[in-house]
Amino acid sequence: MAPPTLLPASQLSPADALAVAQQAPAFLRSSPATVSSSPLNTLLYGSEKSELWLQYENLILTCLRTGDDTAAHAALRRVVSRFGDDNERVQALQGLVKEAEAQNDGELEKVLKEYNQILSVNDTNIPVAKRRIALLRSLGRVSEAASALVQLLDFSPTDSEAWSELSDIYLSQGLYSQAIYAIEEVLVLAPNAWNIHARLGELQFMAATAPGVANGSYQQYLAEAIKRFSRSVELCDDYLRGYYGLKLISKRLLADGSKPTKQGDGNEFVVPDTNTLERLNELATAKLAEIVRRSSTKERGWGGYSDTEIAAARELLAEDESPIKR
The missing domain is CATH 1.25.40.10 (Tetratricopeptide repeat domain)
Structure with a gap:
């Protein structure tokens, strides 16, 4: 597994980002303060590793995120010393630091x-x-x-x-x-980016449920959304957002009683029939339940979901439960 400093700062949870920032002083002490790019230095000490500069950049972003401006400046000085003030990426990092301190x-x-x-x-x-x-x-x-x-x-x-x-x-x-x-x-x-397929499905759903949307456009958007969510879980079998969207759309179409429809201009888009929608809904329900169960019990290999995602999935599943009759 890659060290935290090699992971993009945007992928770190708040707790992980704080842990990385707390390790920044030790990392800076154990890393070279300056690195020369001269051929002689390379011959004597070996070639520099590109990962080092990626770690410095990620450290800058993480430290700014957690409010450790001192460590961010220390890492930035090393990057500037190596690549110079006129480097495009360095200029962007310098600007980002100024934005954070504004x-x-x-x-x-x-x-x-x-x-x-x-x-x-x-x-x-x-x-x-x-x-x-x-x-x-x-x-x-x-x-x-x-x-x-x-x-x-x-x-x-x-x-x-x-x-x-x-x-x-x-x-x-x-x-x-x-x-x-x-x-x-x-x-x-x-x-093949499953998250982008799911994002497109989300946009289609939002467009379908926007105020004033025509009925034909409503069905077209939902039909396209269900295709996108289906593709996302085809590409990534345990993708929670894909299954969440698939269940949400299939459930809505079943409640609407939508029938297979064809666009008037000859370009076909089809709302799946009731039997297909029911099967998709059952598949999404079973998979969401499995993800929630295994993630909640901290089962190995099922820990990549956020608490917010699990809570949303659990809430959606709870809507299917029949009320207890007294």
């Missing part, structure tokens, strides 16, 4: 001006462009963030991270069709 919107606006200055010199600096977009969004300037993302994707159309962020921005504005389009672009780039 006390008010005025100080964040100063950081934004620095990003603008960097991009005026080099508008292809992707790390800084992404930090600028994130900062615009945190300042509430969502439309500017969306426009900046569109410009970034014009330059780098295969950036799945940017497409995903754009989808999230559209969703926050209630633009469901645009959010769905953007996440579909992620699937074009990563067709």
Whole structure:
């Protein structure tokens, strides 16, 4: 198993992030303060390991997350010493540290001006462009963030991270069709990403249940959602969110009494028949129950689910229980 410092900071639970941050001083003491890239140094001491710089970067992010600015600055100084102030990734990390230490919107606006200055010199600096977009969004300037993302994707159309962020921005504005389009672009780039299939299913469900949706669009969205959730669990057999969505949609369609339907323009989308929906519902119910049971008992190999996910699954399963008659 990879050490915690090699895991992306976003994948660490709050408890794990705090544990990593607490180990930061010891890690910094045991790691080289400076590393030369000269051929002579490589010959004498061996080549440097790329994992070291990934660990430093993850340490910066984790320490900022937990409020340990001292350790974050210590790790940042080593990265700057190795790669220089003009390195694009270093510039983004320096900006991130300033964002984390900003006390008010005025100080964040100063950081934004620095990003603008960097991009005026080099508008292809992707790390800084992404930090600028994130900062615009945190300042509430969502439309500017969306426009900046569109410009970034014009330059780098295969950036799945940017497409995903754009989808999230559209969703926050209630633009469901645009959010769905953007996440579909992620699937074009990563067709076997089960979490993205499930995310698309969630967007389809939200679009179906949005106020004022037409009945035809409602059925189309739900039919597409059930396909996406089915694909996600096909790709990942124990994916809780996929089974949760599959049960939620099949249960709703059964309650609606929906019948197989075909779109009028000739492009077929089909709401599964009642027998198929019942089988899907039974499959999702059984799998969710297994996940909840095994995860709750701390069974080995079933500990990768969050408490929130397990609680939501347990609540959904509880809705099927018949009330006790007295």
